[in-house]
Amino acid sequence: MPIPMPPIAAASAAAAPAASRDALAQVAHQRMANAIRALAMDAVEQAKSGHPGLPMGAADIATVLFTRFLKFDPADPAWPDRDRFVLSAGHGSMLVYALLHLLGYEKMTIEEIKRFRQLGALTPGHPEFGHTPGIETTTGPLGQGLANAVGMAIAERHLAAVFGRDLVDHTTFVLASDGDLMEGISQEAIALAGHLRLAKLIVLFDDNGISIDGPLALADSVDQVKRFEAAGWSASRVDGHDPGAIAAAIEAAKTRDRPSLIACRTVIGFGAPTKAGTEKSHGSPLGPEEIKGARARLGWDLPAFEIPADVRAAWRAAGARGKGARQAWLERLAAAAPDQRAEFERRLHGRLPQDQISLAVRGMKEKLAAAPKEIATRIASENALDALTAAVPEMIGGSADLTGSNNTRPKGAKVISATDFGGRFIHYGVREHGMAAAMNGMALHGGIIPFSGTFLVFSDYCRPAIRLAALMGVRVIHVMTHDSIGLGEDGPTHQPVEHLAALRAIPNLLVFRPCDTVETLECWQLALAASDRPSVLALTRQNLPQLRLAADERNLCAGGAYEIAAAQGNAQVSLFATGSEVAIAVAAQKLLRERGVAARVVSVPCFELLRARPAAERRSVIGTAPVRVAVEAAIRQGWDEIIGSDGAFVGMTTFGASAPARDLYGHFGITPERVAEAALSKLKDT
Numbered sequence: 218m219p220i221p222m223p224p225i226a227a228a229s230a231a232a233a234p235a236a237s238r239d240a241l242a243q244v245a246h247q248r249m250a251n252a253i254r255a256l257a258m259d260a261v262e263q264a265k266s267g268h269p270g271l272p273m274g275a276a277d278i279a280t281v282l283f284t285r286f287l288k289f290d291p292a293d294p295a296w297p298d299r300d301r302f303v304l305s306a307g308h309g310s311m312l313v314y315a316l317l318h319l320l321g322y323e324k325m326t327i328e329e330i331k332r333f334r335q336l337g338a339l340t341p342g343h344p345e346f347g348h349t350p351g352i353e354t355t356t357g358p359l360g361q362g363l364a365n366a367v368g369m370a371i372a373e374r375h376l377a378a379v380f381g382r383d384l385v386d387h388t389t390f391v392l393a394s395d396g397d398l399m400e401g402i403s404q405e406a407i408a409l410a411g412h413l414r415l416a417k418l419i420v421l422f423d424d425n426g427i428s429i430d431g432p433l434a435l436a437d438s439v440d441q442v443k444r445f446e447a448a449g450w451s452a453s454r455v456d457g458h459d460p461g462a463i464a465a466a467i468e469a470a471k472t473r474d475r476p477s478l479i480a481c482r483t484v485i486g487f488g489a490p491t492k493a494g495t496e497k498s499h500g501s502p503l504g505p506e507e508i509k510g511a512r513a514r515l516g517w518d519l520p521a522f523e524i525p526a527d528v529r530a531a532w533r534a535a536g537a538r539g540k541g542a543r544q545a546w547l548e549r550l551a552a553a554a555p556d557q558r559a560e561f562e563r564r565l566h567g568r569l570p571q572d573q574i575s576l577a578v579r580g581m582k583e584k585l586a587a588a589p590k591e592i593a594t595r596i597a598s599e600n601a602l603d604a605l606t607a608a609v610p611e612m613i614g615g616s617a618d619l620t621g622s623n624n625t626r627p628k629g630a631k632v633i634s635a636t637d638f639g640g641r642f643i644h645y646g647v648r649e650h651g652m653a654a655a656m657n658g659m660a661l662h663g664g665i666i667p668f669s670g671t672f673l674v675f676s677d678y679c680r681p682a683i684r685l686a687a688l689m690g691v692r693v694i695h696v697m698t699h700d701s702i703g704l705g706e707d708g709p710t711h712q713p714v715e716h717l718a719a720l721r722a723i724p725n726l727l728v729f730r731p732c733d734t735v736e737t738l739e740c741w742q743l744a745l746a747a748s749d750r751p752s753v754l755a756l757t758r759q760n761l762p763q764l765r766l767a768a769d770e771r772n773l774c775a776g777g778a779y780e781i782a783a784a785q786g787n788a789q790v791s792l793f794a795t796g797s798e799v800a801i802a803v804a805a806q807k808l809l810r811e812r813g814v815a816a817r818v819v820s821v822p823c824f825e826l827l828r829a830r831p832a833a834e835r836r837s838v839i840g841t842a843p844v845r846v847a848v849e850a851a852i853r854q855g856w857d858e859i860i861g862s863d864g865a866f867v868g869m870t871t872f873g874a875s876a877p878a879r880d881l882y883g884h885f886g887i888t889p890e891r892v893a894e895a896a897l898s899k900l901k902d903t
C-alpha cells in the first residue's frame with residue numbers, strides 16, 4: 218500500500234547565507250527540489266534503467282543541504298577544505314548528478330544528464346570517483362559509502378590536529394538508505410565513529426521504509442535512532458519533506474560533540490501518483506503515464522530535461538555560495554608559514570618525500586647487508602615501518618585488533634583517540650570490513666596514506682572495500698600477516714589457501730609476498746610509491762632466512778620477479794616461488810645440484826608488476842629452462858601464466874590443518890625434496 222504523501226512544505230530562505238538569500242527567496246524550495254525530481258525521472262526514463270525513487274524522495278533533504286549548509290565550490294571540485302558529501306546509497310546516483318548539474322559543475326552538462334548510464338558518460342549507473350568531478354567516492358555496494366565517510370571524518374580531524382583549523386575545518390555529510398544501514402559494515406562504521414566521537418560527521422538517513430522487496434518491515438525492525446544512540450551518536454527524527462525541520466536538525470547536529478544521525482522520514486518516489494511510497498519507484502523507469510502524473514502533482518509542466526530559468530538561477534546562486542569561503546581559505550593558506558604550507562600541499566597532493574624515503578631505505582639495506590636477520594617478514598615489516606613512517610608523516614597505521622600480530626604500530630606512534638586526533642595509529646577494533654572502507658575514505662580525503670593490518674585469511678572480510686580501492690585507484694596499504702599454513706597451530710580456519718589467488722584476481726591491486734627482510738623493505742617502498750592503486754603485503758608469522766645478502770641499492774622487487782639464485786651452468790630447471798617458499802626453492806636448487814641438475818631460482822614478489830613489464834623482459838625473467846616448477850603454500854590458480862599448464866606446482870590443494878608449521882609443511886609436501894622430485898620427474902618427460 219502506498220504511504221500517503223505528506224503536504225509539500227513551503228520554502229524558507231531564512232537560514233540561507235546572505236550571498237544567496239535573495240536568489241533563494243525568489244524561488245520556493247519546492248521548485249528547486251522538483252528540478253532534481255524531474256531530472257531524475259527524465260534521465261532514468263531516457264536510459265530505460267536506473268533508480269528514480271531515491272532522488273525523488275530525498276530531493277528535499279539534498280536541497281536543504283546543498284543550498285544552506287554544504288561548503289563547496291563548483292569552480293574547484295577538489296578544494297581541500299570543502300565539506301564532503303557521500304551518497305552512500307549509490308543507486309540514487311541521479312540525485313547527485315542532478316545536483317552537480319544544477320549547481321554549475323562545469324562538466325556536468327545537460328547532455329551528460331541525457332546520457333545517463335551510457336558508455337563514457339559522466340553519469341554512470343553508480344557514482345564513480347575519479348570519473349565525475351564532484352564525486353567523492355565510488356558507491357553502489359551498500360554500506361561502503363557510510364564507512365568511507367567515517368574515514369574521511371577521521372582524516373579531517375587528524376589533519377586539523379596537525380595543520381590547524383585555519384586550513385582544515387570541514388564536515389562530512391552522508392546520505393544513507395535503509396540498505397546502507399542493514400549492511401553489516403554499517404555497524405562497524407557507526408561503532409567506530411561513535412567511539413571516536415566524530416562530531417563533524419552527519420548522516421542523513423533517507424528513512425523511506427522501502428527497499429527492493431517491498432516494505433522494510435518484511436526484513437527489518439531495527440529502531441535506527443536507538444541503534445545510533447547506543448553507538449554514541451546523537452540521533453533525531455524529522456519529516457524529510459519539511460525543509461525547515463531538516464535545516465533545524467542539521468543546525469543542531471553541527472553543535473553536537475558527537476556524530477549525528479538525522480532520520481529523515483521520506484516518501485520514495487515522492488510525487489509519482491501511483492508508485493510513490495512503493496518499491497515500484499525504487500529501481501525502474503516510472504513510465505510515461507506515471508511521469509505525466511508526477512509532473513501534474515508536482516506542478517512541473519515543462520518538457521523533459523528543461524529547467525526554468527529562475528530555478529536554474531537559484532541553484533546557480535546556491536552553487537556560488539562557497540566561492541567566498543574558498544577564497545578566504547586560499548588567503549589563509551597563502552598566509553601560512555612557508556614550511557607549513559609546503560608540507561600541507563605536499564601531503565594533500567600525495568607527493569612522497571622521496572629523498573627521505575631513499576635515505577631510510579638505503580640506511581636499512583646497509584644495516585641488513587652488514588648484519589643479516591633471520592626474522593618473520595611481519596617483523597621485517599615492522600622494522601621497515603619504523604624507518605619509513607619516520608620519513609613519511611602522512612602514513613597512518615592501524616590494525617583490526619591484531620596490533621601485536623600484524624606489527625603495524627611503529628615505534629612511538631601515538632594512538633588516535635576521541636581526545637587526541639594527532640596520533641598516527643588507529644585501533645580499529647575487530648572490524649576488518651569497516652577498517653578497509655575507512656582506509657579508503659582517508660585516502661580519498663587526501664593528505665593521508667593509510668596502512669593497516671589483519672590476518673591474510675581475513676582479507677575476505679575486507680574484500681569488498683579492497684575491490685573498491687582498486688576500482689577507485691587509491692593508495693591504501695594492507696598488511697596481511699600469517700600468510701599460509703606457516704602460521705601453524707591455529708589451523709585451517711586461520712590458514713589462507715585461496716586468498717593470494719583471490720586477491721591477485723582483483724584488477725589494479727598489487728599483491729606483494731616478500732621472501733625476506735630485504736624484499737619486505739623493497740615491497741613497502743613500492744607500495745608507497747604506487748600512488749594510484751592499493752597494495753596488499755602478505756607476510757609470514759614464521760621466521761625466514763635472509764636470502765638477499767649483498768648490499769644493492771636497486772629495488773629488485775620493482776620488476777615483480779627476478780633471479781635470486783642463478784644456476785651453475787645452463788639452467789635445466791627454473792624454480793619460481795614467493796615469500797616463505799623462496800627459501801624452500803633455494804634448498805631444492807641445492808638438492809638438484811647434488812643430482813647434477815642446474816636450476817635457477819626466481820623470486821616472484823609481485824605478479825602484477827611482472828605482468829606489467831614488456832613481453833621481452835618478462836620472457837627473460839621467466840627464462841628458457843625446459844622445466845618450470847612453482848612453489849607456493851597456496852593454490853595453483855594464477856601460476857600457469859608463469860609456469861604454463863605443463864609446469865609443475867608444489868603447493869596446496871586442500872585446506873590446512875592444525876599443527877606446528879614444520880609438521881604442516883612436511884604433511885602437505887611443501888618441502889625441498891618434493892620440489893626437487895617434481896623437477897626431476899618433469900625433466901624425465903622432456
Ligand SMILES: Cc1ncc(C[n+]2csc(CCOP(=O)(O)OP(=O)(O)O)c2C)c(N)n1
Binds near residue numbers: 358394
Ligand atoms: C551490498 C549490496 N547489496 C545489494 C545491493 C542491491 N541493492 C541496490 S539498492 C538495494 C536496497 C534498496 O533499498 P534502500 O537502500 O532502502 O533504497 P531505496 O529503495 O530507498 O532507494 C539493494 C538490495 C547493493 N547495491 N549493494
